[in-house]
Amino acid sequence: MAYLDNANSTRVDDRVIEAMLPYLREHYGTAGMELGHSRDVTAMRGLENARKILAQSINTEPLTIVFTSGQTESNNLAIRGAALANSDKGKHVITCATEVMSVLQTCKALEKEGFDVDVLDVDQYGLVDIAQLTKRIRSDTILVSIQHANGEIGTVQPIEEIAKITSQRGILFHTDATQSYLKIPIDTKTTPLDMITFDAHHIHGPKGIGALYIRKGTRLQRIMEGGDEERRLRPGVPDIPAAVGFGKAVEVWGGNEPAQLLALRKYLEQKLAGQLTELRSTGHPVKRLPNLYSMIVEQIEGESMLVQLDMEGFAVSTGSACSSKTLQGSHVLKAIGLPPEISHGSVRVSLSRFNTKQEIDAFVQALVPTVERLREFSPLRRGEYFAYESNSEDEHQDEKLDEV
Amino acid sequence: MNRGSSEEFHTYTDKVIEQFRKPQNMGRIENPDGVGTVGNPVCGDMLRLFIKVKNGIIEDIKVETFGCVAAIATSSMTTQMAMGKTIEEAKTITRKMVADALDGLPPHKMHCSNLAAEALQKAIEDYERRAKGDKPANAQEP
Structure with missing residues (x-):
């Protein structure tokens, strides 16, 4: 939990x-x-x-x-x-x-x-x-x-x-x-x-x-x-x-909190890297908030991960379109150039002073089988994505305010 | 960002959650008699459904699904509704029947996350096309 x-x-x-x-x-x-x-x-x-x-x-x-x-x-x-x-x-x-x-x-x-x-x-x-x-x-x-x-x-x-x-x-x-x-x-x-x-x-x-x-x-x-x-x-x-x-x-607010948050995030990153494949982080590798790790878990969708994790007591977020009522994916993930089939696998973990290493351990322990289970029956394979009939390129590059 | 423990979760019925937790007939069939692939670029769900037919009866059915909780639950439910049915019976299975069997879906999930019945119909079309000797459609990798 x-x-x-x-x-x-x-x-x-x-x-x-x-x-x-x-x-x-x-x-x-x-x-x-x-x-x-x-x-x-x-x-x-x-x-x-x-x-x-x-x-x-x-x-x-x-x-x-x-x-x-x-x-x-x-x-x-x-x-x-x-x-x-x-x-x-x-x-x-x-x-x-x-x-x-x-x-x-x-x-x-x-x-x-x-x-x-x-x-x-x-x-x-x-x-x-x-x-x-x-x-x-x-x-x-x-x-x-x-x-x-x-x-x-x-x-x-x-x-x-x-x-x-x-x-x-x-x-x-x-x-x-x-x-x-x-x-x-x-x-x-x-x-x-x-x-x-x-x-x-x-x-x-x-x-x-x-x-x-x-x-x-x-x-x-x-x-x-x-x-x-x-x-x-x-x-x-x-x-x-x-x-x-x-x-x-x-x-x-403690002066050493940013350093503690950063240490905990690094611990999470290392654990994830060691236990999950086809995972990529989003955002800048160094110029980033100490307490936030956002990732894309390939081949599966964020809402199903989120709901599974929620049932096991872990609260995280996703930028997946499937998880919003309007079915619009995150405008941020779109702005960094991720097409929807990839941003669908987004999961954000954000930490606070109340989180512990034990919680991170338990979270990774819950996430890994969740990912494995959902990947088992995903029609997507490593490195493969949708071949849309429509040209979705225009949609992604549009930066008009109306699209936001 | 969309959050955990959200109302989203609570708008799913118990049956949807049950199917999501323990989905049936997930995976693929080697040498299928029919394959149906559907995907929705707007919300991104994507699935591929395989059938094995003997004497006009669906004797095996499997589905691979990329998508949200609703997409996985409707995939699982559709395969259970079609398993053991004749082709003619399976042709009558609609999205609405699948949603009803799950005690309903959240309104915004009705369209883009309820594609399995459509994949089933496409797999049946593919099966009938093959039975007539035409080349298989929809069998390519995504």
């Missing part, structure tokens, strides 16, 4: 839950007024303390952190908010094909509102090409949004290089660091990032709370109307207990 789907969401740490409880039971003020009654004041102190902890984690001032409801809202606020506030300077936005839906769909919506959006390709490892990015920059480019690390294949983008390019040209740079936050350090003093998205539930905090770092002086327009909360950028009473939990999750 093991939960190996931490890139999806993580177990809330008990210390986080304990920290949150008083803010549900006792300090239920709205943090609205500094000179208000005591419940408000205590709530506000909790909220501001969390903001301070978050700020320290990326070497910035508390004023630059705005709490949101999570990754989706932070991405919407960053992209839409920056596009609208800077549309007098230009209407061109650049992003890349492997971003999450809240980035891609926000860009798509902006396109309908008269903005121009360029979606960069990625290479076979999922990396954006800096030369291509530079070439696409125009005089009316106002915003670049490229994620820090990809949640499906783990590839880490060269955000330091991108930030250098955008800052020299006066273009805003937003990065979605949800998957990498705390696992790969970000220093806002040394890297000129303008906006950073992150959230709590990927680091053992609660769901429904995220944050957006907004560098001082960044022009941003709010996307929701209301009161003056969160520097007027995010009206509405913030979820204070969740924000406190978010802060606690950051506070208890």
Whole structure:
């Protein structure tokens, strides 16, 4: 039994839950007024303390952190908010094909509102090409949004290089660091990032709370109307207990965790390589999240592996089309050039502080017979794939936003 | 990414899970009398069904399946429904009958993951073509 789907969401740490409880039971003020009654004041102190902890984690001032409801809202606020506030300077936005839906769909919506959006390709490892990015920059480019690390294949983008390019040209740079936050350090003093998205539930905090770092002086327009909360950028009473939990999750994050996660992932990789054949990993071999291993198990399909593993108590993910209601395969696996018959065999294992070597052993012990069983009656043989009658090439190379 | 322990799993009936866990008649038949191959490029399931016919009766049937839980379960169920049947009886087996025998499939799985009945019909066509002396169709490797 093991939960190996931490890139999806993580177990809330008990210390986080304990920290949150008083803010549900006792300090239920709205943090609205500094000179208000005591419940408000205590709530506000909790909220501001969390903001301070978050700020320290990326070497910035508390004023630059705005709490949101999570990754989706932070991405919407960053992209839409920056596009609208800077549309007098230009209407061109650049992003890349492997971003999450809240980035891609926000860009798509902006396109309908008269903005121009360029979606960069990625290479076979999922990396954006800096030369291509530079070439696409125009005089009316106002915003670049490229994620820090990809949640499906783990590839880490060269955000330091991108930030250098955008800052020299006066273009805003937003990065979605949800998957990498705390696992790969970000220093806002040394890297000129303008906006950073992150959230709590990927680091053992609660769901429904995220944050957006907004560098001082960044022009941003709010996307929701209301009161003056969160520097007027995010009206509405913030979820204070969740924000406190978010802060606690950051506070208890151990400095050696990335190294431990990496060691555990390497252990998994070695075990798999020794026990399974016709297996390939996806994503960049080195520039990747420490806790994420994504692979393609050839000749078989991901959903059947996932369900079999689930019955045996192991939670993993797949990018296989068969496993989604729309029957669309992962847009990330498509972007790195994998045709559907190959991406069908995708399995993602993502680790957390709660996983152990024993769990990895048990997982591999369950996976190997699962793969063998399904391969036994697969019509596909080693090195052979479908011979489709239709020309599926066009479909895979299409990078229009509509296809995302 | 699509997740484990999802509602997907729970929308499968017990019969589907049972067939998935212990599928029957999986594999291939050497020197078959008919072969039917079907594949769906949209969702990617792919299967090849083999029949052995004697005196107009399907005396052996096997299937190789690449696909999701539903694809494997419907493959297994189809072979069980056709085994021992006459060719004429087997011709009446439809996707809907296979889905019904499994107490139903999730709606989005009805089309692309329920191809075994189609493979059976193709294998029967292939058998009849061969019986007439035409060259076997659909017998090539994928």
